[in-house]
Every structure is written in structure tokens, then in C-alpha cells.
Amino acid sequence: KLMASSVNGDGRDRRDRRTPRQLPADVGAFVGRGPDLDGLDRLGGEPGGRPVVAVICGAAGVGKTALALRWAHRARDRFPDGQLYLDLRGYGTGTPLSATDALGHLCVALGRSEADLPADAAERAALFRTESAGRRLLIVLDNAASADQIRPLLPGSGPSVVLVTSRDHLGGLV
Numbered sequence: 001k002l003m004a005s006s007v008n009g010d011g012r013d014r015r016d017r018r019t020p021r022q023l024p025a026d027v028g029a030f031v032g033r034g035p036d037l038d039g040l041d042r043l044g045g046e047p048g049g050r051p052v053v054a055v056i057c058g059a060a061g062v063g064k065t066a067l068a069l070r071w072a073h074r075a076r077d078r079f080p081d082g083q084l085y086l087d088l089r090g091y092g093t094g095t096p097l098s099a100t101d102a103l104g105h106l107c108v109a110l111g112r113s114e115a116d117l118p119a120d121a122a123e124r125a126a127l128f129r130t131e132s133a134g135r136r137l138l139i140v141l142d143n144a145a146s147a148d149q150i151r152p153l154l155p156g157s158g159p160s161v162v163l164v165t166s167r168d169h170l171g172g173l174v
Contacts, residue, residue: 020082020109023140026073027066040071043161044078051160053150055170060091064165065142072140072163079161081135084109086153090145091167099152103128106139106153121152129156136160147172 036056043052056064076083086105088097103124104117110131118124132155144150144166150173154162164170 018109018111019080020084021076022085022109023072023076023083024069024085027070030066030070033063033067033070036067037071037074040067040163041075043163044159049157049159051155051158051162053154053162053164053173055164055166055173057166057169060167068140068142068163068165072138075138079136079138081137082110083138083140085140085142087142088144088149090143090149092143096145096149099149100124102149102153107131110135125152128153132156132158132160134158138163141165144168144170146170 040054043054056068058064072083072085084106086097086102088102090096098121100119100121103121104114106128107117107124108114110128112127112131118127135155135158137155137158137160139153139155139160139162141150141153141162141164144164146168147170150162150164150170164173
């Protein structure tokens with residue numbers, strides 16, 4: 001019996017990696033937003049291309065997270081290498097999640113042990129880009145405060161889609 005697998009640039013077999021499935025539960029009653037869901041359906045990264053970044057923005061309580069999660073569940077089969085989710089805590093009573101901590105969560109979700117994580121944010125970002133390269137991932141970054149909070153969390157290449165929710169337009173990502 002022949003088993004097909006591919007080897008990553010770091011020499012590890014893809015089967016050695018965990019496939020993260022981190023999406024919170026889908027929302028229950030969800031009405032409307034058909035055109036928004038259709039627009040998100042048209043997103044799609046191409047192998048060898050750049051990751052696609054989409055931002056859902058609006059006032060508090062309008063359903064940004066509900067829309068993102070509804071679509072993420074609807075599209076999860078398009079992302080066989082995993083679905084990642086982070087609440088960046090950009091608005092609220094707590095401290096926003098730092099890039100260093102966010103990158104740590106992402107790298108651990110992609111199979112790295114916490115003991116292997118560098119302390120430096122730039123090194124963690126490089127490790128995350130290595131771990132996400134060539135993988136078809138859906139990355140939901142909820143409740144972002146700024147484009148600066150998002151930039152280090154973007155894959156460097158590959159067919160991933162990053163879906164961001166924020167109260168701001170985050171024009172600096174364009």
C-alpha cells in the first residue's frame with residue numbers, strides 16, 4: 001500500500017504535525033448577512049501565492065464575530081491544514097494580547113512545544129512563518145485593536161486566509 005505524504009522545507013513529514021481545529025462553536029440563530037457570507041466565500045489563497053487577509057469591521061455588538069465564525073465553520077473544509085482562532089482582546093477591560101504571546105499560541109497550535117519558542121517576538125514571527133508556509137490555514141483573529149497588532153501574525157506565503165474582526169478599518173493592512 002502506497003502512502004503519499006509531503007515533506008516540509010524543514011524536513012519533517014506533514015503527518016507529524018497536529019491539525020488544529022480551534023474555532024469556537026458556531027453561532028445559533030443567524031439571519032441575514034447573505035451578501036457578506038457570499039463575499040467571504042470568494043476569498044481563497046492560491047498555492048505559492050500570498051495569504052489573503054480580510055477585515056470585518058464595525059461598531060461593538062453588530063455581529064462581526066458571529067459573521068466570522070459562521071463563515072469559518074461554513075468554509076472549514078477548504079482549510080485542511082487547520083483552523084486557528086485567537087481573541088486578541090483589542091477592546092475590553094483586559095490588556096490586549098501582545099504579538100509575542102499571540103505568536104506563541106499560534107506556533108504551539110501548529111505543533112511546536114512551548115519549550116521550543118524563542119522569547120523574542122521577531123524570532124517567534126519568523127518561526128510562525130516557517131510553520132505556516134505552504135499550509136492551507138484559516139486564521140481568525142478576533143477583536144483586533146490595530147494593524148500593528150495584526151502584522152506580525154500574518155503568514156509570509158502560501159494559500160492561507162486570515163480573517164480579522166475589529167472596530168477599526170485597519171487600513172494599514174492594505
